[in-house]
Amino acid sequence: MIFTDRLTKVYKDGTRALDELTVTLDGKISCILGRNGAGKTTLIRILSTQLLPTSGKALIEGFDVIKDVKRVRKIIASIPQEASPMGIASPLEHVTMYLTARGFSISEALRTAKYVLKEVGLGDVMDKPTDELSGGMKRKVFVAMAIASNADVVFLDEPTTGLDPISRLEVWSAIKQMKSKIILTTHYMEEAEELCEKIAIINKGKLVEYGTVEDLLSPLRGKVRVEGKGDIRVGNLSLSYVDEEEAKKLVGKGVVIKPISLEDVMIMKGLYYDEE
Structure with a gap:
């Protein structure tokens, strides 16, 4: 230890x-x-x-x-x-x-x-x-x-x-x-x-x-990451986290949908946000 x-x-x-x-x-x-x-x-x-x-x-x-x-x-x-x-x-x-x-x-x-x-x-x-x-x-x-x-x-x-x-x-x-x-x-x-x-x-x-x-992933269970739509900014990328059912409605609307990973834990903690 x-x-x-x-x-x-x-x-x-x-x-x-x-x-x-x-x-x-x-x-x-x-x-x-x-x-x-x-x-x-x-x-x-x-x-x-x-x-x-x-x-x-x-x-x-x-x-x-x-x-x-x-x-x-x-x-x-x-x-x-x-x-x-x-x-x-x-x-x-x-x-x-x-x-x-x-x-x-x-x-x-x-x-x-x-x-x-x-x-x-x-x-x-x-x-x-x-x-x-x-x-x-x-x-x-x-x-x-x-x-x-x-x-x-x-x-x-x-x-x-x-x-x-x-x-x-x-x-x-x-x-x-x-x-x-x-x-x-x-x-x-x-x-x-x-x-x-x-x-x-x-x-x-x-x-x-x-x-x-x-x-670490448990708070995001049941959600997916939507790139191209949302209030979270990482560099020039806008993104959001939505339920899987809601994500299905966004298919074909110019967004990219990805499964949750540890990267998203860091994003949600503000570690990848733009620093002013």
Whole structure:
């Protein structure tokens, strides 16, 4: 379990990235959603002991990320959003070196690395230099490192950004098989719905909503999204939410009708509205 109590981070330029954030992430796979600048990456960096908070507390499996930093680092693995591989090293070398650094024997590291690289769809290129791989494949190397670690808690910051649809499915499959507890950030709503047991939505460093997918979608059950008609404005798009029966009357009248998703929860909370 991960718990934060009034966790705050203010950067030197005055930016308040986290604002007394209190949340409990207790799902097998928990997801953090929010717009760019909402505080997601700052939260991940603090929880993974890469960044000190300004104030407040954060616990991982009962260990304080500040007072018990050495213990925390032994039980976590983290793949930052901005990570980039060494060009001359192959995917197999990346994962093997990472695992030996975590205490795996060389033989165990090699065996685990080969297995995981095949699971994420890199089996055919595991011996190639990473600078010969596509951007999506390079991203999958780091996902493989996190999966192979077998850490108690794994942080994945937008792990499937830049991946094609098939590669994303391969990564989803591998994540589902992990024994670790996973904290995931993503901008893909379908990814959050597919993978996550619990979801925290944050905005401007504060918690907006928390619960299961069913919890978050329940206020919109029985409704659909109508694009091209309504009082809600998202950029140049006008939209509204109506009952399914009412939506049938709008078919053929120049609107687009879509099923409800987590994106609509964020819209209804005002997170995608035009800012004045």
